[in-house]
Amino acid sequence: MAKETGKKLVAQNKKARHEYTILDTYECGMVLTGTEVKSLREGRANLVDGYAYIQGGEAWIDNVFIPEYTQGTWTNHSARRKRKLLLHKMEIRKIESKAKETGHTLVPLSLYFKDGRAKLEIALAVGKKLYDKRQTLRERQDRRESDRAVAAARRRQG
Known part of the structure; x- marks a missing residue:
């Protein structure tokens, strides 16, 4: 084996x-x-x-x-x-x-x-305190949105 x-x-x-x-x-x-x-x-x-x-x-x-x-x-x-x-x-x-x-x-x-x-x-x-959790979620959501915007811009260019 x-x-x-x-x-x-x-x-x-x-x-x-x-x-x-x-x-x-x-x-x-x-x-x-x-x-x-x-x-x-x-x-x-x-x-x-x-x-x-x-x-x-x-x-x-x-x-x-x-x-x-x-x-x-x-x-x-x-x-x-x-x-x-x-x-x-x-x-x-x-x-x-x-x-x-x-x-x-x-x-x-x-x-x-x-x-x-x-x-x-x-x-x-x-x-973490409640506001720290909210801030982490907000940062993750902002990062996701910016990644989507970058990907959409690349699709339009290429």
Whole structure:
């Protein structure tokens, strides 16, 4: 059997980029059971309600939904259990010191397979205020309109 290469996206938390200002991102592994990996390989997961935290010098992710494997038996996992994140000790210390600042939190951004191993991208983030969210939406809408205008002008010329 050939070794898997490249990056295969399983789940993405688009809501996090809307709700938070992303300051820094980290890629980490996760401690998973066999049925969790099989469920992820089917492309089934949800990161929307998930959050990460540091406790006792270890990084954890909680409330990430990985549904039970359909062909699993009594060995199946619970869907929303807390899972340990695999990071270097220096990274954990750095994240912990930054996350202790007021308003900072750790949110999962995406879950993917990289060269056959399940990886999670977490971000150190600060919550946005309502007016920040509106401004971001306005900027995106303005950028889209200007791109359309440029594309229409090119079509008329060429």
